[in-house]
Amino acid sequence: MAEVARGLYQRGWLDGTAGNLSVRIGDQALITASGRSKGELTDADVVLVEAETGAHISGPKPSAETCIHAAIYKAFPDCGAVVHAHPPYATAVAARAMAAGQESVRFTDFEIIKGLGVADPHAVDVLVFTNWSDVPRIAAEVGERVDGSVPVLLIGHHGVTAWGPTLEIARNRVECIEALCRLHLLTN
Ligand SMILES: CSC[C@@H](O)[C@@H](O)C(=O)COP(=O)(O)O
Numbered sequence: 007m008a009e010v011a012r013g014l015y016q017r018g019w020l021d022g023t024a025g026n027l028s029v030r031i032g033d034q035a036l037i038t039a040s041g042r043s044k045g046e047l048t049d050a051d052v053v054l055v056e057a058e059t060g061a062h063i064s065g066p067k068p069s070a071e072t073c074i075h076a077a078i079y080k081a082f083p084d085c086g087a088v089v090h091a092h093p094p095y096a097t098a099v100a101a102r103a104m105a106a107g108q109e110s111v112r113f114t115d116f117e118i119i120k121g122l123g124v125a126d127p128h129a130v131d132v133l134v135f136t137n138w139s140d141v142p143r144i145a146a147e148v149g150e151r152v153d154g155s156v157p158v159l160l161i162g163h164h165g166v167t168a169w170g171p172t173l174e175i176a177r178n179r180v181e182c183i184e185a186l187c188r189l190h191l192l193t194n
């Protein structure tokens with residue numbers, strides 16, 4: 007987790023303690039503690055929680071966004087890891103979509119769509135969520151709206167959350183949605 011987080015931090019996608027990462031371990035999940043620099047995580051910076059509820063088991067205060075991870079683990083029993091980051095292009099696309107009142111953003115034709123592992127790589131609709139200050143409200147909406155067809159989501163004026171069977175695959179999907187959003191802004 008520290009290595010994956012450091013890589014994203016060095017890209018400037020987890021500035022100033024932003025972002026959170028988790029991996030599922032059976033019924034539990036290991037998630038980053040709240041407010042820690044993701045560029046220098048140690049064993050003291052991760053927390054054990056119940057995977058599908060986010061209930062605290064041991065360690066320091068878990069990520070403020072633990073409930074979003076839990077909503078994803080609950081929706082997808084085969085999900086093994088969740089990564090939330092603040093990459094600039096995806097955040098800008100999410101902000102623009104939110105300002106336009108869109109509930110999703112359609113991406114078409116770019117080859118990198120295939121990296122998301124979706125059924126139809128020619129067109130993908132990525133859901134956009136309102137960045138409510140009440141984070142459990144975001145988590146509730148994630149639980150209601152995600153359907154398993156696209157393993158990434160955008161949060162308006164905030165960032166992106168991606169998931170997959172492993173931490174590396176979730177990280178790769180963050181990279182793919184950020185690359186896709188960069189191309190989207192360059193061509194729209
Ligand atoms: C740097 S503030 C960012 C936070 O508000 C939040 O969006 C975030 O990504 C990190 O929260 P955290 O509680 O450290 O997991």
Ligand SMILES: [Zn+2]
Pocket residue numbers: 024025090091092164165
């Ligand atoms: Zn965040």
